[in-house]
Amino acid sequence: MATASSLLLHDVRLWTEPDTPVDVICESGRITAVAPCDPAGHRFAYQPPFAQESDHDGQTRIENGRGLLALPAFVDAHAHVDKTLWGTPWVPHSAGPLLTDRIANERARRTEFGLPSTDNAESLIRQMISAGTTALRTHTDVDPGIGLAGIEVVAAAAERLTGLIDIQQVAFPQGGVIRSPGTLDLLAAAVQAGAAVIGGIDPAGVDNDPIAQLDALFGLAAEHGAALDFHLHDEGTLGLWETYRIIERTVVFGLQGRVAISHADAASAAAGPDRDQLADALAEAGVALVTAAVYDVAVPSLPYFAERGVTVACGNDGIRDLWGPYGTGDMLERAMHVAYRNGLRRDDEIELAIEAATTGGARVLGLPDRRLEVGGPADLVLVDALTAAHAVAARPSRELVVHAGSVVARSGAVQTELESVHR
Numbered sequence: 031m032a033t034a035s036s037l038l039l040h041d042v043r044l045w046t047e048p049d050t051p052v053d054v055i056c057e058s059g060r061i062t063a064v065a066p067c068d069p070a071g072h073r074f075a076y077q078p079p080f081a082q083e084s085d086h087d088g089q090t091r092i093e094n095g096r097g098l099l100a101l102p103a104f105v106d107a108h109a110h111v112d113k114t115l116w117g118t119p120w121v122p123h124s125a126g127p128l129l130t131d132r133i134a135n136e137r138a139r140r141t142e143f144g145l146p147s148t149d150n151a152e153s154l155i156r157q158m159i160s161a162g163t164t165a166l167r168t169h170t171d172v173d174p175g176i177g178l179a180g181i182e183v184v185a186a187a188a189e190r191l192t193g194l195i196d197i198q199q200v201a202f203p204q205g206g207v208i209r210s211p212g213t214l215d216l217l218a219a220a221v222q223a224g225a226a227v228i229g230g231i232d233p234a235g236v237d238n239d240p241i242a243q244l245d246a247l248f249g250l251a252a253e254h255g256a257a258l259d260f261h262l263h264d265e266g267t268l269g270l271w272e273t274y275r276i277i278e279r280t281v282v283f284g285l286q287g288r289v290a291i292s293h294a295d296a297a298s299a300a301a302g303p304d305r306d307q308l309a310d311a312l313a314e315a316g317v318a319l320v321t322a323a324v325y326d327v328a329v330p331s332l333p334y335f336a337e338r339g340v341t342v343a344c345g346n347d348g349i350r351d352l353w354g355p356y357g358t359g360d361m362l363e364r365a366m367h368v369a370y371r372n373g374l375r376r377d378d379e380i381e382l383a384i385e386a387a388t389t390g391g392a393r394v395l396g397l398p399d400r401r402l403e404v405g406g407p408a409d410l411v412l413v414d415a416l417t418a419a420h421a422v423a424a425r426p427s428r429e430l431v432v433h434a435g436s437v438v439a440r441s442g443a444v445q446t447e448l449e450s451v452h453r
């Protein structure tokens with residue numbers, strides 16, 4: 031069964047050394063050995079379905095990788111699974127063009143569609159797992175209208191999926207904090223109910239009182255030992271000013287490495303000396319940028335920010351919900367959007383998108399770097415591709431997904447036998 035004490039992945043090619051077939055041993059959720067192997071003659075060729083090749087050898091589960099490429103399993107650092115309509119019939123988009131229109135439309139229609147829904151959230155997260163994601167940060171709406179219903183729904187979905195994926199909830203004040211009395215208390219209650227992260231949203235654009243929102247949220251995070259993740263769509267000088275206020279407070283409250291700015295439209299659009307100064311301040315304070323490369327909004331330059339030492343992660347953001355019709359939950363597809371929007375063409379550049387979709391996200395979630403080496407987490411995905419860049423460009427099916435040393439999905443299907451252990 032999938033919970034055998036160790037896992038041997040035979041004849042795989044690590045994305046960092048794609049010309050060398052190796053065996054990878056995973057024990058207790060970690061990679062404990064990587065050794066060159068004899069692939070018995072075959073190397074990168076289409077093979078019969080993998081599912082038939084697994085075997086057991088006492089306490090070790092053996093999987094024949096048949097020369098497939100091993101990528102780190104993905105980290106979706108920004109999603110909204112409480113809002114999704116996944117698993118239900120198609121709903122034509124009905125909101126107006128502005129951010130405030132989309133917030134209002136969702137408020138008006140979410141009950142009509144049974145949102146938030148445990149079944150929808152579970153359905154989408156299963157899709158994510160089958161596509162190779164084994165860690166997820168999801169922003170869950172918390173407001174006086176819905177209370178903690180979303181937090182409870184996502185926790186229930188996470189409970190159904192125990193052992194298959196790590197899920198971290200952000201208590202997200204979609205409708206603002208200062209302009210929405212009662213929200214701050216609900217955020218505190220959400221943290222007590224298990225949310226690890228407190229969210230913020232456009233302290234100026236939504237709340238029209240940036241200092242008040244930032245002080246309130248940083249104070250709450252420090253009091254409860256929570257991390258912070260701000261949706262910051264505010265643009266230009268205003269957005270940059272807010273970014274610096276977030277950086278200052280991160281240092282003052284000792285939250286280095288635990289604060290992220292999602293979307294970060296202003297930082298993404300910055301250029302020249304402004305961007306240099308900002309990047310250095312972000313890197314020094316350990317404030318990460320999270321992008322989804324959605325629609326026509328600015329995307330942070332991966333080559334630039336990586337070179338400057340800033341953590342950049344990515345996520346799918348909303349997936350088929352009242353905010354928009356797009357998305358599949360596939361982080362390889364998201365990495366492609368990020369690479370494409372960055373204009374990346376060379377293999378070494380495209381690999382930066384894989385870094386953002388794996389180790390970048392892991393850093394945002396407070397998880398170990400997703401290095402496929404001894405001591406690294408045993409979270410991997412096998413695909414039929416020559417290199418990581420080839421995988422991003424072609425987005426082949428996910429042949430095998432491993433989380434914490436257990437096989438959690440195979441050929442696009444979440445493993446039912448692991449579920450039966452936990453349910």
Ligand SMILES: [Zn+2]
Nearest residue numbers: 169261347348
């Ligand atoms: Zn979002």
